[in-house]
Amino acid sequence: MQLQLTWDDPVTEEPQQRVSPLPIAFGRELEQLPREIDGQQVHQIVLLDTNSEVSRYHALIFEVAGEVILEDRSTNGTTLNEERLIRGRRPLTTGDTIRIGTYNITIALMQTEDVGTTRLTGGGSTSTVVFSPQTNILPADEILDETPAPSASSSNTIINFNPETDNLESQPVISTPTAPPQPSRRVFPPADVFAAERVSINALHATGYPVEEIDYTAIGGGMGSFVWVDTIRICGVKPDQIRVLTLRPGRPYERYEALLRNCQIPRYKRIRSGSDSCPDNVWGWPGYALREAWRETFSGRIPSAISHLWEVFSEPAFADTYTPIADNVFNSMDREAARIGWDRMVRYGSVRAIRKTEDGRYVIAYSATKPPAAGSAQPPAASDYRFLVAKYIHLSTGYPAIKLLNDLQDYRQSTGDTRKVVHGYEPHDHVYEYLEKNGGTIVIRGFGIVGSQIMDRVYKARMANAKISVIHLSRSPKAGNKFGVAKRYVENHWEFQPFNWPKGTWGGDMRSMLEAADPLRRRELLEAWGGTTTASRGSWRQTVKQGLKEGWYTLKFGQVDKVELNEQGKPVTYVKSRGYQGIEKIEADFVVDCTGLVSDPRENPLLKDLIEHHNLDLNPQMRFHVENDFEIKKMRNDKGRMYAAGVITLGGPYAPVDTFLGLQYAAHRSAEALAGARAPKIGHLEGIGSIWQWLKWAANMSP
Amino acid sequence: MTPTLFGRWQTRIFLLATIGLLVTWGFASGIFGTERGNVYYWVLLYYAVIGLAWDILYNYLQKFMWDHDWPGAFQLLAGIAEGILLAILAAVGVLPNVSDHFDLLMFTIHYASIWVAVYLASWVVMRLLFPRWRFRGGEWVGKWRRTS
Numbered sequence: 001m002q003l004q005l006t007w008d009d010p011v012t013e014e015p016q017q018r019v020s021p022l023p024i025a026f027g028r029e030l031e032q033l034p035r036e037i038d039g040q041q042v043h044q045i046v047l048l049d050t051n052s053e054v055s056r057y058h059a060l061i062f063e064v065a066g067e068v069i070l071e072d073r074s075t076n077g078t079t080l081n082e083e084r085l086i087r088g089r090r091p092l093t094t095g096d097t098i099r100i101g102t103y104n105i106t107i108a109l110m111q112t113e114d115v116g117t118t119r120l121t122g123g124g125s126t127s128t129v130v131f132s133p134q135t136n137i138l139p140a141d142e143i144l145d146e147t148p149a150p151s152a153s154s155s156n157t158i159i160n161f162n163p164e165t166d167n168l169e170s171q172p173v174i175s176t177p178t179a180p181p182q183p184s185r186r187v188f189p190p191a192d193v194f195a196a197e198r199v200s201i202n203a204l205h206a207t208g209y210p211v212e213e214i215d216y217t218a219i220g221g222g223m224g225s226f227v228w229v230d231t232i233r234i235c236g237v238k239p240d241q242i243r244v245l246t247l248r249p250g251r252p253y254e255r256y257e258a259l260l261r262n263c264q265i266p267r268y269k270r271i272r273s274g275s276d277s278c279p280d281n282v283w284g285w286p287g288y289a290l291r292e293a294w295r296e297t298f299s300g301r302i303p304s305a306i307s308h309l310w311e312v313f314s315e316p317a318f319a320d321t322y323t324p325i326a327d328n329v330f331n332s333m334d335r336e337a338a339r340i341g342w343d344r345m346v347r348y349g350s351v352r353a354i355r356k357t358e359d360g361r362y363v364i365a366y367s368a369t370k371p372p373a374a375g376s377a378q379p380p381a382a383s384d385y386r387f388l389v390a391k392y393i394h395l396s397t398g399y400p401a402i403k404l405l406n407d408l409q410d411y412r413q414s415t416g417d418t419r420k421v422v423h424g425y426e427p428h429d430h431v432y433e434y435l436e437k438n439g440g441t442i443v444i445r446g447f448g449i450v451g452s453q454i455m456d457r458v459y460k461a462r463m464a465n466a467k468i469s470v471i472h473l474s475r476s477p478k479a480g481n482k483f484g485v486a487k488r489y490v491e492n493h494w495e496f497q498p499f500n501w502p503k504g505t506w507g508g509d510m511r512s513m514l515e516a517a518d519p520l521r522r523r524e525l526l527e528a529w530g531g532t533t534t535a536s537r538g539s540w541r542q543t544v545k546q547g548l549k550e551g552w553y554t555l556k557f558g559q560v561d562k563v564e565l566n567e568q569g570k571p572v573t574y575v576k577s578r579g580y581q582g583i584e585k586i587e588a589d590f591v592v593d594c595t596g597l598v599s600d601p602r603e604n605p606l607l608k609d610l611i612e613h614h615n616l617d618l619n620p621q622m623r624f625h626v627e628n629d630f631e632i633k634k635m636r637n638d639k640g641r642m643y644a645a646g647v648i649t650l651g652g653p654y655a656p657v658d659t660f661l662g663l664q665y666a667a668h669r670s671a672e673a674l675a676g677a678r679a680p681k682i683g684h685l686e687g688i689g690s691i692w693q694w695l696k697w698a699a700n701m702s703p
Numbered sequence: 704m705t706p707t708l709f710g711r712w713q714t715r716i717f718l719l720a721t722i723g724l725l726v727t728w729g730f731a732s733g734i735f736g737t738e739r740g741n742v743y744y745w746v747l748l749y750y751a752v753i754g755l756a757w758d759i760l761y762n763y764l765q766k767f768m769w770d771h772d773w774p775g776a777f778q779l780l781a782g783i784a785e786g787i788l789l790a791i792l793a794a795v796g797v798l799p800n801v802s803d804h805f806d807l808l809m810f811t812i813h814y815a816s817i818w819v820a821v822y823l824a825s826w827v828v829m830r831l832l833f834p835r836w837r838f839r840g841g842e843w844v845g846k847w848r849r850t851s
């Protein structure tokens with residue numbers, strides 16, 4: 001008998017699965033776990049915990065007379081399904097969930113014959129450690145050897161951003177015969193020149209491609225690049241010293257807005273960030289709430305103005321947290337972009353590789369060939385490859401790719417169907433159009449903010465057609481994370497938190513705790529604070545309650561075995577759940593993945609090349625290891641420096657990296673570090689100088 | 704706000720020593736039409752010093768909030784509590800140089816003026832003067848931690 005164990009990574013929410021022979025011991029410390037019991041080899045699972053709820057040797061699962069038994073050996077107990085077990089024994093069956101600390105582990109019993117190729121990880125070594133969270137910062141080459149690299153099978157991610165157009169693409173439906181041939185990525189940059197550890201400037205010129213030079217370069221041109229450029233502009237750098245390379249030269253929020261639209265948040269809706277997370281204003285004052293209240297006061301909507309001010313005064317204790325309307329954020333960014341001369345700094349460029357140069361700078365190889373607009377009959381433009389040599393680089397390329405849950409990915413690959421099983425971040429308006437017309441059932445996977453937006457959209461669709469029902473499917477019920485004396489609030493299995501991390505992680509004591517911690521402690525903290533949550537909004541919580549009461553919204557728990565297309569052409573989800581004999585089948589018209597999974601940086605060709613060529617360090621979440629000031633230390637080249645921001649740095653010294661305010665924090669830290677390193681024209685922003693700059697902002701004058 | 708303990712202390716000291724002092728000078732010099740006297744400076748001093756102890760309590764209570772934050776509403780409640788304690792201490796005669804000529808009405812006006820000025824400044828002036836203030840839990844001096 002073997003056991004299949006499934007849980008979610010508490011930080012990224014990615015499902016983890018291991019198969020192991022019995023007996024299995026769980027605990028906080030590997031050294032405390034037994035290696036042998038009655039002559040039988042024991043397998044170990046190490047679980048982290050910051051709340052001292054997991055004992056050093058916490059529990060054991062073993063087999064007697066064909067029965068699988070869970071034995072708790074801990075101080076604080078183990079929860080089996082809903083029952084709390086302290087120092088007792090219970091038999092286990094498939095579909096049971098055991099909770100130890102913050103880990104919810106779903107069990108499936110497997111006869112040894114079923115196991116097939118799924119073997120223990122660890123590269124066939126003799127290790128009996130089934131799972132032990134990685135807490136070290138390791139150079140890429142050591143990691144690639146050890147764990148199955150995600151890039152080893154390119155099927156891992158099937159929703160990519162096109163490297164020329166930035167459009168989301170689903171793998172199985174690419175190359176239609178009429179599509180123009182993709183420009184070959186081989187010829188540029190020239191492999192021989194870029195194979196060197198440090199590239200010589202002469203060698204660059206010898207290639208015949210144009211070479212330009214600049215002091216500062218922002219790669220990405222999205223939200224993270226915008227706030228960084230804004231910060232260094234305000235700290236004194238001039239537009240002609242800065243170049244921004246991006247696939248979206250139109251607006252800095254273009255990709256972000258596209259993703260918002262896909263997950264059913266049009267411009268007039270409220271997004272999930274704070275009043276003082278202002279990408280257009282480094283000071284965070286006046287915040288969006290004050291600005292909105294101001295406008296409302298002058299258009300006679302006094303009660304609404306007062307309610308927004310009340311929100312920022314008393315949130316989250318006595319009122320729902322204020323969040324700004326997307327349109328207001330975008331308009332404010334347009335104004336700021338014009339003020340700092342954004343258009344003068346931005347160029348279209350698909351960045352392909354970055355190398356150190358012999359003279360203490362970096363060379364960025366990019367393609368400036370604009371892809372023809374979608375649907376246009378124009379032939380593709382002639383290739384325009386270029387080099388940009390820069391001394392300081394800021395890397396903020398956003399999500400490397402978007403990841404579907406494994407079973408949904410398998411479904412798409414085996415059926416080729418990308419219409420009925422969709423990711424919440426993909427364009428999928430057809431789902432609601434169909435449902436409004438014909439009614440039907442939609443399965444939602446995941447409880448995050450995307451899930452809540454989609455619930456909202458379905459609620460609207462139900463106004464047009466009441467024959468729509470929602471099945472919300474999750475592996476295990478939510479218990480609510482704990483940290484110290486505080487606990488996160490849960491209602492109807494939705495876990496609430498104003499933003500995607502606890503507020504104290506942006507600038508408060510949690511920020512300083514994380515920064516001070518060693519890698520192990522960092523991972524523990526991130527696990528305690530992480531997890532998918534949604535923002536508490538009164539009207540929306542009402543929708544959930546109403547749906548449950550009226551029966552069109554149901555919650556189901558269980559582990560998905562597979563998703564298949566049935567004869568009626570509908571996706572059927574097979575769920576191993578407790579209380580059902582065998583397997584429950586859920587037939588639906590659509591399945592929407594709202595887990596919001598984002599893939600590993602190594603899925604993106606530019607980042608993969610950067611990591612592998614320079615053997616960069618990766619943090620325990622397999623993202624870029626950055627210093628507290630967001631520098632990628634291994635890229636340091638004499639005076640040259642490179643910084644990163646955004647989701648590619650998740651798992652390091654700062655938790656909310658993928659948020660407006662987090663991006664501003666990263667920009668602030670790197671700008672201070674650059675000022676400390678005497679980079680050209682950049683100064684510290686504080687005191688009277690800061691007030692002066694704010695006055696310029698208020699008067700809409702160039703910094 | 705999401706302050707750290709050091710941030711609370713630094714912010715309190717900075718704001719009371721600037722805005723708080725300015726307001727108090729207005730009272731002490733009589734330009735607000737009050738009776739001149741040094742008692743106002745003493746009130747400010749006690750407000751600051753006892754406040755440092757209050758901050759330890761707030762920092763402890765803050766951990767009970769999942770988000771470890773300190774909403775504006777709590778600042779108001781805290782301000783009221785601090786004012787009441789100061790008034791009681793003055794009235795029972797344990798605050799040298801204040802208790803001898805304690806006038807509850809004047810105290811209330813003075814204390815409330817400082818509180819409002821400091822409260823507004825903590826939302827506006829600190830942010831504009833020190834952009835790093837909000838990223839450091841209210842600490843406006845000191846270096847960032849060095850290690851990675």
Ligand SMILES: Cc1cc2nc3c(=O)[nH]c(=O)nc-3n(C[C@H](O)[C@H](O)[C@H](O)COP(=O)(O)OP(=O)(O)OC[C@H]3O[C@@H](n4cnc5c(N)ncnc54)[C@H](O)[C@@H]3O)c2cc1C
Pocket residue numbers: 163166219220221222223224225245246247248252253255256259260263271272273277349350351352396397398399606645646647658659660661663
């Ligand atoms: C649906 C959704 C809602 C969100 N809501 C909020 C919110 O309410 N509040 C909040 O604070 N945060 C929110 N976030 C998180 C975060 O703030 C945004 O994702 C933000 O856009 C991240 O900025 P970024 O710079 O990392 O990436 P992006 O803004 O996505 O920018 C990345 C840019 O890099 C470019 N790029 C990539 N590769 C290359 C290459 N090789 N060469 C050239 N250019 C390249 C892309 O074209 C893109 O323009 C949300 C995220 C999502 C997905």
